[in-house]
Amino acid sequence: MKVIIISDSVKGGAAIATNRLLDGLYLNLPNVERYHFSQARTPPPPFKECSLDQNKKRPPFERFIKNISRRFAHKLRHHRHEAALFNLIESTQPDIINVHNLHASGIDHRTLLKLPKNIPIVWTLHDCWAFDEKAFYWRNQALQIEEEISPSPDPSFTNPARRQFFENAKFLSCVAPSHWIAAEATKQIPPGTPIHVIPYGVPTDSFSPIDKLEARQTLQLPPKRIWLGHCATWANTRKGLDILHNALTHLDCSNFGLLLWGEKDQFVWPASLTVRRLGPVNEISLQQALYSACDFFICPSRIDNLPNAVLESLSCGTGIIGHAVGGIPDMVIHNKTGFLFKDEATGLLNVLQSIISIDKAQLLDISATAAATARTQFSIRRQADHYTALFRELYTRIRKS
DSSP: OOEEEEESOSSSHHHHHHHHHHHHHHHHOTTOEEEESSOOOSSOOSSEEEESOOOSSOOHHHHHHHHHOHHHHHHHHHHHHHHHHHHHHHHHOOSEEEEOOOTTSSOOHHHHHTSOTTSOEEEEOSSSTTTSSOSEEEEETTTTEEEEEOOOSOHHHHHHHHHHHHHHOSSEEEEESSHHHHHHHHHHSOTTOOEEEOOOOBOTTTSOOOOHHHHHHHHTOOTTSEEEEEEESSOSTTTTHHHHHHHHHTSOOTTEEEEEEESOOOOOOOTTSEEEEOOOOOOHHHHHHHHHHOSEEEEOOSSOSSOHHHHHHHHTTOEEEEESSTTHHHHOOBTTTEEEEOSHHHHHHHHHHHHTTOOHHHHHHHHHHHHHHHHHHSBHHHHHHHHHHHHHHHHHHHHHO
């Protein structure tokens, strides 16, 4: 059985989740291959991974056209990437195609509909774009507005193609990393398309607990403060860092410290709050120390699927204070692996006030339960085994048809 995985990029949250899946799948399916439309990873992984378009920039003519018509430039890239994918399918003759994020490439539903009908497609739903013109949409309670991320360059054109794909795809299954996105997909995908909930995996060997005092000494942090952590690739309103900022501005922060890594924020934090900013952190050993140094990791996202950072924190034995939206409740068991809150800053403030006097025994229980939950529910081995079983079921079905 030959499985190929198609994605737009090898960088970003969805790509990290895909990379980890491949690390596990390779042990079950040594001939698994991955193709993408971005620059190659260095060092290369042990499995076959190739770029179908590794140029940093579009071809000169496409760049010129983009200044005149973004829609026409997208059409040119669509034809270029589509031809590359068709040539790949012709040369590799896969038994299963596992599709991941595509919206940073020129591939879309029109392309997938043209693939051979006898090859099963498994689409992993990292966001809503597979079945909706919006990747994410959410309510910003602080600003009293609706917000969204819409990768589709022209929804009036892509929406009919999306509907046509789901109505005509013969051997199609979807994988939802969270129960939330499974429910969202069920509302819009025609009945009859199987949707399997398979959570992301986290490398529990790399993200394992370090003694908190030791981690704080390594990072040169004052040891007796209540340390909160937060990281995000983008410091935007979807990720909700403003919720954390608003909550902390109404709190006596003299006992708190805040560790921030990822995209730099522009907030002015309370003067009594000890803040450490590290910027982007790529070294896993440093990420492990950061998670382990925290008493709690804060996930204030207004909407999210199954954030890698939450899984990494759990795996390091650090409990989560998470917004009860999207797939976050799949990972955060209230009073067990952390605390859930609602109502944005007001709800978060209530939780932060409560942990000032948290019992040390409860903190240790949360830490132990968090790490155990990561090992038993979110291991890469468990994820890869579920995918492998799904692929084999589809392979057997297509051979019998």
